[in-house]
Amino acid sequence: MLPKxxxxxxxxxxxxxKLLSEALDExxxxxxxxxxxxxxxxxxxxxxxxxxxxxLAMFYSPSATDAWASVAYLERxxxxxxxxxxxxxxxxxxxxxxxxxxxxxxxxWGAYKAPREGNWITGMMLLGLVLSFALTxxxxxxxxTGYWATKVATSIxxxxxxxxxxxxxxxxxxxxxxxxxxxxxxxxxxxxxxxxTLGLIGAHMYFFRRHGVTxxxxxxxxxxxxxxxxxxxxxxxxxAVFAAAVVGVLIYVAATAGAPLQAPADPSSNFIARPxxxxxFLFQLLKYFEGPLQVVGTVxxxxxxxxxxxxxxxxxxxxxxxxxxxxxxxxxxxxxxxxIGGLTLLAVRHDAADPTIHAQKKVAAREAARARExxxxxxxxxxxxxxxxxxxxxxxxxxxWRECASCHTLEGRAPKKPKAPDLTxxxxxxxxxxxxxxxxxxxxxxxxxxxxxxSFAKLPEAELTQLVDLLYQLRQPDLPPLExxxxxxxxxxxECTDCHDFGEYYALEGPALFRxxxxxxxxxxxxxxxxxxxxxxxxxxxxxxxxxxEADRAAAVAFLLxxxxxxxxGVWPTVDDPGPVPTPRVSTSTAADRPEQ
Amino acid sequence: xxxxxxxxxxxxxxxxxxxxxxxxxxxxxxxxxxxxxxxTVTGVGELVPVVxxxxxxxxxxxxNVPVVVEAPMDAWTRQPPTTVGAxxxxxxxxxxxxxxxxxxxxGCGIDYDAAAGKFACPCHESWFDTDGxxxxxxxxxxxxxLETRVVxxxxxxxxxxxxxxxxxxxxx
Ligand code: FES
Numbered sequence: 001m002l003p004k005x006x007x008x009x010x011x012x013x014x015x016x017x018k019l020l021s022e023a024l025d026e027x028x029x030x031x032x033x034x035x036x037x038x039x040x041x042x043x044x045x046x047x048x049x050x051x052x053x054x055x056l057a058m059f060y061s062p063s064a065t066d067a068w069a070s071v072a073y074l075e076r077x078x079x080x081x082x083x084x085x086x087x088x089x090x091x092x093x094x095x096x097x098x099x100x101x102x103x104x105x106x107x108x109w110g111a112y113k114a115p116r117e118g119n120w121i122t123g124m125m126l127l128g129l130v131l132s133f134a135l136t137x138x139x140x141x142x143x144x145t146g147y148w149a150t151k152v153a154t155s156i157x158x159x160x161x162x163x164x165x166x167x168x169x170x171x172x173x174x175x176x177x178x179x180x181x182x183x184x185x186x187x188x189x190x191x192x193x194x195x196x197t198l199g200l201i202g203a204h205m206y207f208f209r210r211h212g213v214t215x216x217x218x219x220x221x222x223x224x225x226x227x228x229x230x231x232x233x234x235x236x237x238x239x240a241v242f243a244a245a246v247v248g249v250l251i252y253v254a255a256t257a258g259a260p261l262q263a264p265a266d267p268s269s270n271f272i273a274r275p276x277x278x279x280x281f282l283f284q285l286l287k288y289f290e291g292p293l294q295v296v297g298t299v300x301x302x303x304x305x306x307x308x309x310x311x312x313x314x315x316x317x318x319x320x321x322x323x324x325x326x327x328x329x330x331x332x333x334x335x336x337x338x339x340i341g342g343l344t345l346l347a348v349r350h351d352a353a354d355p356t357i358h359a360q361k362k363v364a365a366r367e368a369a370r371a372r373e374x375x376x377x378x379x380x381x382x383x384x385x386x387x388x389x390x391x392x393x394x395x396x397x398x399x400x401w402r403e404c405a406s407c408h409t410l411e412g413r414a415p416k417k418p419k420a421p422d423l424t425x426x427x428x429x430x431x432x433x434x435x436x437x438x439x440x441x442x443x444x445x446x447x448x449x450x451x452x453x454x455s456f457a458k459l460p461e462a463e464l465t466q467l468v469d470l471l472y473q474l475r476q477p478d479l480p481p482l483e484x485x486x487x488x489x490x491x492x493x494x495e496c497t498d499c500h501d502f503g504e505y506y507a508l509e510g511p512a513l514f515r516x517x518x519x520x521x522x523x524x525x526x527x528x529x530x531x532x533x534x535x536x537x538x539x540x541x542x543x544x545x546x547x548x549x550e551a552d553r554a555a556a557v558a559f560l561l562x563x564x565x566x567x568x569x570g571v572w573p574t575v576d577d578p579g580p581v582p583t584p585r586v587s588t589s590t591a592a593d594r595p596e597q
Numbered sequence: 598x599x600x601x602x603x604x605x606x607x608x609x610x611x612x613x614x615x616x617x618x619x620x621x622x623x624x625x626x627x628x629x630x631x632x633x634x635x636x637t638v639t640g641v642g643e644l645v646p647v648v649x650x651x652x653x654x655x656x657x658x659x660x661n662v663p664v665v666v667e668a669p670m671d672a673w674t675r676q677p678p679t680t681v682g683a684x685x686x687x688x689x690x691x692x693x694x695x696x697x698x699x700x701x702x703x704g705c706g707i708d709y710d711a712a713a714g715k716f717a718c719p720c721h722e723s724w725f726d727t728d729g730x731x732x733x734x735x736x737x738x739x740x741x742x743l744e745t746r747v748v749x750x751x752x753x754x755x756x757x758x759x760x761x762x763x764x765x766x767x768x769x
Contacts, residue, residue: 044617048621051621051622051625052621052625054625055625055628055629058628058629059628066673066674069673069674070672070673072673073672073673074628077635078628078631078635079627079628079631079634079635080623080624080625080627080628080631081628081631083624084624084625084628087621087624232607232610233603233606233607233609233610234606236610236614237606237609237610237613240609240610240613240614240617241613243613243617244613244616244617247617247620247621248620251620251621375673377675378668378670378673378674378675379673379674379675380674380675380677381674381676381677
């Protein structure tokens with residue numbers, strides 16, 4: 001403790017004791033209670049946001065080239081950076097929850113009623129700010145989810161009748177998304193909204209102090225007076241304990257789950273973006289209004305609901321705070337909550353049941369991981385989006401989904417009518433083994449006009465493995481000549497060499513297997529699979545030589561080479577093929593029509 | 598009794614409140630203080646490989662080589678390779694020596710005059726011996742020697758800039 005003389009001197013100069021007693025000796029009718037913790041918890045979360053936000057701002061750069069890279073740097077290189085960002089991210093969600101519960105309690109207890117209209121209106125404005133913080137903050141990392149989800153939100157501004165065409169450019173800071181969108185959102189998020197929030201919190205607290213807490217309507221005036229006590233210390237302790245619990249959970253979640261960071265925003269991609277969970281119901285609502293009715297979902301319904309909420313104390317004027325006397329209002333709110341809950345559930349269920357979304361999520365996760373891996377080596381001045389677009393693996397994968405996925409299945413994502421071999425784990429030993437065992441299967445060349453290779457399914461396991469190893473080695477440079485390699489005689493024994501040339505790119509009955517599986521071999525097939533040294537007449541694949549620029553083809557090869565190392569290789573059976581027994585085919589179409597297993 | 602209880606509540610409030618603040622403030626401070634141990638900017642002032650040792654004449658003739666910093670990092674950004682300056686390298690009894698090609702007089706680029714066997718600054722005719730000392734002219738000090746090291750047959754130089762126009766070699 002400071003010596004009394006010092007405190008006295010301080011008192012004389014500042015009058016802090018009066019201030020403190022103003023703040024702490026507030027009378028609480030009915031006594032301290034756990035019922036009053038929600039407002040203070042929301043306030044404490046806001047203070048946490050101010051603190052962690054300040055730290056984030058020290059490491060953040062609001063420009064379209066740098067934003068993602070700066071966030072990735074904070075996550076990767078700055079000690080406790082990921083934790084601080086995790087706290088900031090999850091505290092935003094916690095604030096929505098706390099403010100929502102606070103609102104709910106105020107409605108249930110009838111605490112919005114006269115003379116507390118001021119508390120109610122400032123509270124509603126604060127809730128609006130909490131949501132605005134969440135919306136603007138979501139964009140700042142400039143990653144795929146932030147970019148695409150926020151784009152939906154600003155496009156909504158464009159659907160507002162008459163003024164929409166002006167609102168949208170104002171909201172996004174230009175005619176399209178770019179650096180000026182970021183600077184605008186950043187300025188709002190870190191300057192305008194915090195100042196507005198602090199001001200409104202001041203007003204909210206002023207009204208709160210003026211009218212006091214709203215105790216439970218069940219307590220009589222006599223009970224309230226008897227149990228009355230001061231705010232300090234018991235209510236403070238209760239608030240602190242609750243805050244400690246909230247913060248404990250918050251830090252735990254932040255430390256274990258962290259904050260998500262998807263791949264850098266890519267305006268040319270078709271990312272399926274979802275907003276944060278607390279906006280999902282609004283997002284779901286959009287689905288029910290099409291065409292000219294769109295504005296109903298985007299503006300009319302949310303607008304009416306907010307207006308109703310804001311006007312609640314003026315509509316519900318009866319002085320009684322008992323729920324039974326306010327059934328229509330409490331009922332309306334309950335109905336609103338059920339709608340919000342139901343819409344959220346529908347949105348979640350819809351996504352959970354959609355295989356395309358699952359597949360996209362997998363791709364997104366892989367791109368996010370790849371982006372961070374690349375960023376660890378430093379992001380070029382052109383920015384993270386450029387970095388990803390020029391990464392052969394990423395570029396190759398995007399090309400695959402654009403150019404190849406209409407015929408080839410990959411990792412469970414099948415085209416409507418598969419017309420070419422499944423490339424899951426392409427050229428891995430598991431894949432080669434499957435080709436040897438069942439080349440004409442409905443998942444491999446059975447889908448194409450390529451035919452005539454015999455099945456090695458009946459071969460003893462050891463011999464099959466040896467053949468697979470031989471084929472697998474063909475891609476390695478500087479191998480001794482075929483004849484000198486162990487087991488090479490098998491290629492003759494099994495008549496592989498009758499149809500395949502192993503010594504040069506030369507046309508025999510089947511595709512040349514010279515340097516089979518090497519980047520060079522794959523590149524030749526990508527360039528022109530119909531070349532006579534490969535699939536010739538039986539080929540249906542476009543010659544990409546004339547279709548794609550050089551860099552794209554190189555990227556495609558890099559991607560195809562990487563498939564072997566991906567986790568999904570395991571889909572190929574190691575012992576038995578669960579697929580149908582290969583049967584002589586009548587035509588390719590029957591093969592393609594067979595259902596995917 | 599009631600007073601004791603109040604005191605206990607006060608102390609508890611203090612403890613719980615402080616731990617809440619501490620739990621959030623600790624990681625926040627850790628991040629803010631990160632620059633103490635974090636190398637955020639790299640490239641400048643580091644030893645960078647400039648040329649193979651074999652490429653330097655064994656007869657002691659100086660060669661001029663550019664200093665290219667491969668990929669300086671500024672936080673998350675990797676800059677493209679940049680030429681930050683040029684140095685003269687010369688074999689001596691005591692190993693490879695390096696001098697900045699920046700003239701200490703007013704900062705022009707120094708030439709090597711093979712015929713005279715001396716360094717010459719074309720701007721105001723300062724001449725330097727092959728060991729960098731001023732031979733004649735207005736230069737206030739000799740050419741600025743730089744730290745070198747040979748690693749795996751490559752000569753590395755720590756390229757630094759010094760104040761121009763002073764008699765003493767002070768970091769710029
Ligand atoms: S700058 Fe070199 S002599 Fe003046």
